[in-house]
Amino acid sequence: MDARPRCRDDTGAVTVEAAISLGALVVVLALVLAGFAAVTDQLRCTDAAREAVRLAARGDPDAAGRAVAAIAPADASLTLVPDADGLTAVVRSTPANGLLPGVTIEGSAFAVTEPGADPVGPTLTGPSP
Numbered sequence: 001m002d003a004r005p006r007c008r009d010d011t012g013a014v015t016v017e018a019a020i021s022l023g024a025l026v027v028v029l030a031l032v033l034a035g036f037a038a039v040t041d042q043l044r045c046t047d048a049a050r051e052a053v054r055l056a057a058r059g060d061p062d063a064a065g066r067a068v069a070a071i072a073p074a075d076a077s078l079t080l081v082p083d084a085d086g087l088t089a090v091v092r093s094t095p096a097n098g099l100l101p102g103v104t105i106e107g108s109a110f111a112v113t114e115p116g117a118d119p120v121g122p123t124l125t126g127p128s129p
Contacts, residue, residue: 030099038095038105041073045091045107048072053089053109056080059117064089072107073097086112 048071052064061080068078068091076093090108094100 034096034099038100038103041093041095042105042107044072045076045093045105046109047107048076048078049089049091049107049109052078052080052091053087053111056089057087057111057113057117059114073105082113083110086110 048068051067051071055061055067056064064080065078068076072078072091073093073095075097076091079090079092081088081090088108088110090106092104092106095103095105
């Protein structure tokens with residue numbers, strides 16, 4: 001009787017397993033980096049909304065748009081919504097330049113409109129240049 005194993009043709013199994021695990025590692029690393037980029041973009045949107053609402057509540061909505069263009073991610077949009085006695089700024093963007101499809105990041109801030117400032121109507125500013 002022959003004592004040799006029946007399946008002796010597994011010479012490339014380790015190479016295939018290594019290739020699959022390296023591919024999975026790259027995907028996980030890309031998702032982690034995209035998550036960090038999304039958190040950074042969230043902070044930038046919130047900071048931009050805070051500055052925009054402060055400037056718009058003073059009566060300078062053009063400066064608010066310029067502040068969003070300078071602080072927020074490149075594809076961010078600004079919406080100014082007047083309230084009874086204040087103003088809300090909402091800055092929206094896609095995280096990591098579209099690396100996470102279907103995810104939208106939003107930062108908002110509220111400020112009371114200063115006396116004597118012109119009331120600002122609802123404003124929508126598209127992506128910054």
